[in-house]
Amino acid sequence: METSVIVAGGGIGGLAAALALSRAGVSPTLLEQAEAFGEVGAGLQLGPNAVRVLADWGLRAALDAVAAYPDELRVRDAGRGRALGGLRLGHAFAERYGRPYASLHRADLHALLLQALRSQTGARLHLGSRLVSVAEQGDTVRLERADGSALETPALIGCDGLWSRVRSAVTGDAPPRPTGHLAYRGLIAAADLPAPLRAARVSVWLGPRLHVVHYPVRRGEAFNLVAVVHGAAEGGPRDARSWSEPATLAELQAALGPVHAELAAWLHAVPAWTRWVLHDREPLAGPQAMARGRIALLGDAAHPMRPYLAQGAAMALEDAWTLGRLLQGRASPDWASHFARYAALRWARNARVQRRSRRNGGIFHAQGPLRWARDAAMAVLGERLLDNAWLYNGPAAPERAR
Numbered sequence: 587m588e589t590s591v592i593v594a595g596g597g598i599g600g601l602a603a604a605l606a607l608s609r610a611g612v613s614p615t616l617l618e619q620a621e622a623f624g625e626v627g628a629g630l631q632l633g634p635n636a637v638r639v640l641a642d643w644g645l646r647a648a649l650d651a652v653a654a655y656p657d658e659l660r661v662r663d664a665g666r667g668r669a670l671g672g673l674r675l676g677h678a679f680a681e682r683y684g685r686p687y688a689s690l691h692r693a694d695l696h697a698l699l700l701q702a703l704r705s706q707t708g709a710r711l712h713l714g715s716r717l718v719s720v721a722e723q724g725d726t727v728r729l730e731r732a733d734g735s736a737l738e739t740p741a742l743i744g745c746d747g748l749w750s751r752v753r754s755a756v757t758g759d760a761p762p763r764p765t766g767h768l769a770y771r772g773l774i775a776a777a778d779l780p781a782p783l784r785a786a787r788v789s790v791w792l793g794p795r796l797h798v799v800h801y802p803v804r805r806g807e808a809f810n811l812v813a814v815v816h817g818a819a820e821g822g823p824r825d826a827r828s829w830s831e832p833a834t835l836a837e838l839q840a841a842l843g844p845v846h847a848e849l850a851a852w853l854h855a856v857p858a859w860t861r862w863v864l865h866d867r868e869p870l871a872g873p874q875a876m877a878r879g880r881i882a883l884l885g886d887a888a889h890p891m892r893p894y895l896a897q898g899a900a901m902a903l904e905d906a907w908t909l910g911r912l913l914q915g916r917a918s919p920d921w922a923s924h925f926a927r928y929a930a931l932r933w934a935r936n937a938r939v940q941r942r943s944r945r946n947g948g949i950f951h952a953q954g955p956l957r958w959a960r961d962a963a964m965a966v967l968g969e970r971l972l973d974n975a976w977l978y979n980g981p982a983a984p985e986r987a988r
Contacts, residue, residue, distance in 0.1 A: 592741070596623055601699035608709045610910045611913070637685040648698040649698065654690065664792055670965070776807050779809065
């Protein structure tokens with residue numbers, strides 16, 4: 587069975603890729619292995635670079651309907667509560683970068699992308715389509731599904747996440763590896779918090795071998811909280827691929843140790859906890875890790891990010907936007923050349939974000955002299971240390987080689 591260009595994966599990256607293709611005049615077929623569309627997880631943050639992409643796709647009003655726009659980022663010591671540094675967001679950030687800093691529920695971003703894609707003509711969406719093998723054969727890519735059916739496509743875009751099946755056809759490397767970090771996540775209704783805790787703020791609490799972050803989502807009607815600690819799951823992970831294993835406050839408290847009273851109040855306000863074991867891969871070493879022939883990778887399938895720069899979803903959106911911009915005006919793309927150009931444009935920026943995310947993890951969780959140096963640097967340099975103009979001014983518009 588021949589079909590149009592296939593997007594494998596119906597998460598944020600897959601929907602964004604299919605939307606970008608549709609907007610460029612390419613009719614995609616999206617395959618999602620789940621039986622229903624949905625997004626696992628709670629909150630995410632979108633810097634001006636990601637908001638810029640959504641605005642270019644005409645989705646700013648849809649974003650405004652579901653997002654919160656924090657006024658500031660505040661960094662504090664997890665044990666003593668003292669202020670370490672801060673960054674003005676809100677109007678100041680929007681003035682500086684032309685777009686604001688947003689925070690929202692992952693499911694809300696997923697839903698607005700899905701709605702936008704469904705409004706496009708020509709896009710076909712198939713649920714319950716789990717891939718078991720992928721192989722490039724001449725001028726086509728052949729895919730086999732778990733139900734025994736096969737598809738042939740002129741091009742395949744793998745957006746199937748950290749545990750990508752498509753990736754093996756591009757890089758052939760080993761599975762993701764555990765980082766030695768555990769993440770605990772909870773969602774709190776704003777109405778269940780004392781009024782002083784409901785500020786429109788991204789709060790980051792730093793401690794030795796740990797950090798906690800919380801911020802508003804759903805227009806400020808709820809707050810997302812994530813705590814990251816060093817260590818392994820007790821008894822081992824029940825499912826290494828799971829993003830939502832049940833967890834308890836007692837487990838998290840044992841991992842964190844004593845914390846400041848305000849942070850403790852946040853932890854106690856979470857009604858239910860989930861946990862996942864963080865995995866990642868080495869930062870991209872070149873464009874060959876993002877595309878090979880008629881197969882390209884996008885988002886976590888190509889460059890999983892540690893969550894210490896809050897850019898995982900943003901880089902997937904940037905990838906998709908770049909793909910779409912390169913395709914505009916091309917009635918019959920040379921897919922191998924197009925994907926090679928896409929990979930050449932994207933790999934270095936993605937690799938830089940991967941490296942910076944790792945570096946931030948070391949700084950966030952610092953101990954001893956490095957911790958003292960970090961705190962002193964934030965006190966002296968202030969916002970200059972927390973801002974990232976190179977990141978938030980992106981993505982760069984690709985050249986359209988004709």
